[in-house]
Amino acid sequence: DAKTTQPNSMESNEEEPVHLPCNHSTISGTDYIHWYRQLPSQGPEYVIHGLTSNVNNRMASLAIAEDRKSSTLILHRATLRDAAVYYCILAGTYKYIFGTGTRLKVLA
Amino acid sequence: ETGVTQSPTHLIKTRGQQVTLRCSSQSGHNTVSWYQQALGQGPQFIFQYYREEENGRGNFPPRFSGLQFPNYSSELNVNALELDDSALYLCASSWTGDTEAFFGQGTRLTVV
Numbered sequence: 001d002a003k004t005t006q007p008n009s010m011e012s013n014e015e016e017p018v019h020l021p022c023n024h025s026t027i028s029g030t031d032y033i034h035w036y037r038q039l040p041s042q043g044p045e046y047v048i049h050g051l052t053s054n055v056n057n058r059m060a061s062l063a064i065a066e067d068r069k070s071s072t073l074i075l076h077r078a079t080l081r082d083a084a085v086y087y088c089i090l091a092g093t094y095k096y097i098f099g100t101g102t103r104l105k106v107l108a
Numbered sequence: 109e110t111g112v113t114q115s116p117t118h119l120i121k122t123r124g125q126q127v128t129l130r131c132s133s134q135s136g137h138n139t140v141s142w143y144q145q146a147l148g149q150g151p152q153f154i155f156q157y158y159r160e161e162e163n164g165r166g167n168f169p170p171r172f173s174g175l176q177f178p179n180y181s182s183e184l185n186v187n188a189l190e191l192d193d194s195a196l197y198l199c200a201s202s203w204t205g206d207t208e209a210f211f212g213q214g215t216r217l218t219v220v
Contacts, residue, residue, distance in 0.1 A: 043213050043214050095165075
């Protein structure tokens with residue numbers, strides 16, 4: 001199965017941009033790249049997803065490398081509410097493969 | 109508001125017993141998937157159902173089984189419980205397997 005690799009943890013100052021990297025060198029051509037975040041004692045929450053092109057929504061931006069072997073989730077201005085574990089996921093037609101996740105700490 | 113609800117929220121079972129967890133998917137979603145999340149780990153994909161048929165499965169033994177009903181709600185059944193089955197079990201619903209998924213709050217299963 002294709003897998004993703006993420007740093008265990010990252011820190012950011014409040015109001016500053018955050019770039020969360022993800023490597024997925026074994027991605028298949030039909031896998032979508034999804035990002036979810038999870039707060040303690042809650043289910044994961046959808047953030048953004050894409051296939052080949054960069055994507056923007058109200059929560060974040062997703063930058064996908066041209067070879068699709070890596071991607072970066074960009075939070076433009078981190079807030080304390082963005083502190084969570086962020087998962088990079090390869091979504092095939094029949095399964096979601098979660099990575100190990102990056103615990104983001106936002107400093108006030 | 110995700111609209112995905114799971115029951116029960118917490119459950120304690122004895123090793124060797126059987127358990128059934130339930131999930132009500134978001135209205136209109138015909139795909140449901142189940143995940144096991146051990147403490148401090150990321151969710152692990154168990155299986156996915158689309159229109160009442162299992163169409164994808166992770167590396168879990170056959171004692172993990174499921175059902176999806178005509179209203180697209182779902183059940184996860186685990187037989188012969190083991191201590192390592194203690195985890196948070198998450199259900200997610202979506203339009204298809206690779207679109208945005210909405211997760212429930214999970215069922216915390218403890219096997220003693």
